[in-house]
Amino acid sequence: MNWKPKRSSHMTIHEQIVEWVKSRIERGDWTVGTKLPTQRQLAAQFHVNRSTVQLAFDELKADGLIESKVGAGAFVANNSWNMLLDKAQLNWQQHIESSIYKPNYHTIQLINEHERMDHIIRLGTGELSPDLLPAEQLEQSLEEISLKPKEIGYSSPQGSEKLREVLCEYLKNREIETVPENILIVSGALQALQLIAIGLLEEGSIVFQEQPSYLNSVHPFQSARMRMISITRHTSLIDNLRKFKRKRQSVFYCVPSLNNPTGQSWSLEEKKALYGACKEMQIPIIEDDVYHELAFETPVPPIKSFDTSGQVLYIGSVSKTLSPGLRIGWVVAPSPVIGRLGDIKMQTDYGSSAFSQEIVAHWISSGLYETHLIKLREQLKRRAAFVEAILERDFQRVATWKKSEGGFYIWLRFHEPIVNKALFLNLLHQNVLINPGYIYETKDLHHIRLSYAYASMQELEKGLGILRELIL
Incomplete structure (x- = not known):
């Protein structure tokens, strides 16, 4: 043990001693339960005041790397290796949680994840079907x-x-x-x-x-x-x-x-x-x-x-x-x-x-x-009429809606507050993806943003059939 702290280092003396002890533990020189030299011995070896060594020991204890036993001295703690491993690895989760940009609702994260899957019937997607592009x-x-x-x-x-x-x-x-x-x-x-x-x-x-x-x-x-x-x-x-x-x-x-x-x-x-x-x-x-x-x-x-x-x-x-x-x-x-x-x-x-x-x-x-828009509006109009016919047939007793004026969406309102996270997950389990009203207004458990722009006619009928079975 010929190591000594350097007076010319950018680190303080006690910081150098802390790092030296950590390095001995990391290399396995001092395993769990190893008794450390006394503060007096280390002070004499390093040519420093005992109070400097004591300050280093206090920091090591606070970090959970060493522990003191009354009358016996200081020992390498049982969890010292895990503590060092945690310290050595960058805590990205801490960075993420303290960052400026707010995370999206879990429901929306699930929507974003499953929208890329071909087997999912997308009843709420705010996007044109590839067939319409x-x-x-x-x-x-x-x-x-x-x-x-x-x-x-x-x-x-x-x-x-x-x-x-x-x-x-x-x-x-x-x-x-x-x-x-x-x-x-x-x-x-x-x-x-x-x-x-x-x-x-x-x-x-x-x-x-x-x-x-x-x-x-x-x-x-x-x-x-x-x-x-x-x-x-x-x-x-x-x-x-x-x-x-x-x-x-x-x-x-x-x-x-x-x-x-x-x-x-x-x-x-x-x-x-x-x-x-x-x-x-x-x-x-x-x-x-x-x-x-x-x-x-x-x-x-x-x-x-x-x-x-x-x-x-x-x-x-x-x-x-x-x-x-x-x-x-x-x-x-x-x-x-x-x-x-x-x-x-x-x-x-x-x-x-x-x-x-x-x-x-x-x-x-x-x-x-403009030529494309004329054709696109006609296609969307047919899709809207198709979905509205299904709603008239299967959902008239349990929900209300307004006739589509264009665009992608029908704002479907259920009489009862049934559009919760459980319904969303149950539908997802059956490969049907919806945009529930609560992602647009937190307390809204009545609405679904129903899109007729993405799913095919067959998928729209199948997806709405699964929805009907779950709520009736």
Whole structure:
């Protein structure tokens, strides 16, 4: 035992002694039950004060590596090896639990896991069936796209100028007048929400939302430590907003066209009422408008169409209509907002896919997109009618629903509070996957977000049959 602490080390003397004792245990020089030299002996060997050795021993005891026996001295503890092993391995679970981003509900984690399995009947999926995606036409269109070297490099912070110019023309169909400088290309609508959360709002801000809300099934605002408050738009909006706003920054999130999860749309009067209330209270509005192109009838103009104060942040996307894999969406907002969100986006992913942006620009400008939408709406309309016929036949006595206006969803409400975790798991055990209402509103045990967009006709009938058998 010729080791001695080094006075020139960056570690203190007692820290060096602690590490030396640990190394003797780790190497097996001192096994469980080995008696350590006395503090006096070690102090003399190391040429240090006894109090320094005592401090090292106290730390080793606190770590569970050594233990003292009255009148006998200090010994290597029984669990010393396990303690050292735990110390040697990085505690990733501790990192995970203390991280900023909130974990998803266990039910949603199970949904995400099982949606990738081919044998699962997906009754709640917010995604188009592969049969409804224009795969062949997308492949053919690649031959029509001329790619210039500059266009397939990193795009500008706001995204492809070509696509933004195309979107300016396309958005006129929604009665939205804008310019390329007021558009940001994002990797889907969810990224837009994440950028807004971290780029425009302070910690503790209030996020108003309609009840039930898609935002409860994802956590872009919750993870940024913001307070979520559900507002019923059929009551006095001004009174509700004033009640909670106080002096906090706030924003109102809504999906007024083919709402997720209910599938229902607001009237023009309801949209104007919300805009007027938020304008009076100086509350920005996030208008998530990713489903409007799937309306079976001509949709009501968006809130953004009559926004004269620049307070509406308008979000669009092709994920629900053309291909979720393209990961292309957009935000229309005032220039300072676009500049801020674009700066943060460049810090996170350095721009959306250049190839995807070229494809979307080509599809919209060539008319391919509109032709595809016409066909897609007809297919979805047939699927909705098919599911509604099954509901009329098998669920009329136990549930209620509204006729689909378009999009993907029917908000099925059971008379009794039966949509709990047990029902979800029982269905999953029979290879049927649902989106229960409680993932959109915690206390909701009555609803299922029923999607007719993904499962085949045969799967829809089979899955609903299994659901019927379980609840009747």
